[in-house]
Amino acid sequence: MAFEWEELLQEEVLDPGILSCQGCGSTIAIRQVLKALGKNTIITVPACCWTIIDGPFPYHSLKIPFFHTAFETAAAAATGIRAGLNTRGYKDTNVLAWAGDGGTFDIGLQALSGVAESNEDILYICYDNEAYMNTGIQRSGATPYKAWTTTTPYESPNKRPKKNIVEIMRAHKIPYIATATVAFPLDLYKKVKKAKELKGTRFIHVLAPCPPGWRMDSELTIKVSRLAVDTKLFPLYEVEDGEKLTINYYPKEIPIEEYFKLQGRFRHLEEEDIKEIQEMINTYFEKLLEEHKRTHGTIDNIKRGVYK
Numbered sequence: 001m002a003f004e005w006e007e008l009l010q011e012e013v014l015d016p017g018i019l020s021c022q023g024c025g026s027t028i029a030i031r032q033v034l035k036a037l038g039k040n041t042i043i044t045v046p047a048c049c050w051t052i053i054d055g056p057f058p059y060h061s062l063k064i065p066f067f068h069t070a071f072e073t074a075a076a077a078a079t080g081i082r083a084g085l086n087t088r089g090y091k092d093t094n095v096l097a098w099a100g101d102g103g104t105f106d107i108g109l110q111a112l113s114g115v116a117e118s119n120e121d122i123l124y125i126c127y128d129n130e131a132y133m134n135t136g137i138q139r140s141g142a143t144p145y146k147a148w149t150t151t152t153p154y155e156s157p158n159k160r161p162k163k164n165i166v167e168i169m170r171a172h173k174i175p176y177i178a179t180a181t182v183a184f185p186l187d188l189y190k191k192v193k194k195a196k197e198l199k200g201t202r203f204i205h206v207l208a209p210c211p212p213g214w215r216m217d218s219e220l221t222i223k224v225s226r227l228a229v230d231t232k233l234f235p236l237y238e239v240e241d242g243e244k245l246t247i248n249y250y251p252k253e254i255p256i257e258e259y260f261k262l263q264g265r266f267r268h269l270e271e272e273d274i275k276e277i278q279e280m281i282n283t284y285f286e287k288l289l290e291e292h293k294r295t296h297g298t299i300d301n302i303k304r305g306v307y308k
Helices: 003-006 023-039 049-053 075-089 102-104 110-118 165-170 185-196 218-230 256-260 270-298
Strands: 041-045 066-068 094-100 123-128 176-181 202-207 237-240 244-247
Touching: 003 075, 023 049, 023 094, 023 123, 023 185, 023 202, 023 218, 041 075, 049 094, 075 110, 075 123, 094 102, 102 110, 110 165, 110 256, 123 185, 165 176, 165 202, 176 185, 176 218, 185 202, 218 256, 244 270, 256 270
Parallel strands: 041 066, 041 094, 094 123, 123 202, 176 202
Antiparallel strands: 176 237, 237 244
16 A cells, blocks of 8 residues: 555656646646656647646646647547557557546537547546536536536526436446546546556546635535545446446445535525435435445445545
């Protein structure tokens, strides 16, 4: 375990002095991800927060080639880069599509589905801050049920459930899918390292809190990320070849209210709303437990207690 933590302290691929907001979950996430991938990586990024965070020309905060693509084309552009690298003999270079939830759940879903259907050899990571944060906190397909955004105000909060992007990707039977958060850095690091060694389309869904958009203090990013997992709202698990499901950590089963009360986007929720959402969360986690049991024969092998 000590050696693995030491790996996370290796050379940085992200320069300091970037343009992200304080406490930005996506910035923490990309720092962890690139430690696993290393400098032999090319990244393609659609319109999203990271087209700003990386810096205006001629400045550039990442120590790897960065392709800024159209909103809907992160996956398609990554596929083209992969083909070009293969043609030139650079088959060991990692190709990473790094996109927000708007460019993944919604605008980029068609290209992502096409790439997954063809099982193109790229790693796609969605940093999910649950709204279109870069353009003013508008609702996306990743916005939680009954959450506030500027287009779903307190008087009329989001009426639709959050789109289950993992199940959508799972339907494509791709080699590897995983969920992760910035509060469990070693888990994220290991999953990226695992994905790096595989071929075909690999997809990782990273919950990345946005303090301005979530209406919370910037110092709470890690705490809120951890609560998302320990309330069962955002389980940590992985799916191999669309079939083998493994839950990586058993949550502490903290009431969802503890997660909600730290964020202004949920301040309008009534007791019956919280109860309804808690039941939805419990039902989905029980479904995951049943799948884990079918795969492994037991749920006793799920890690419990402290998980890094």
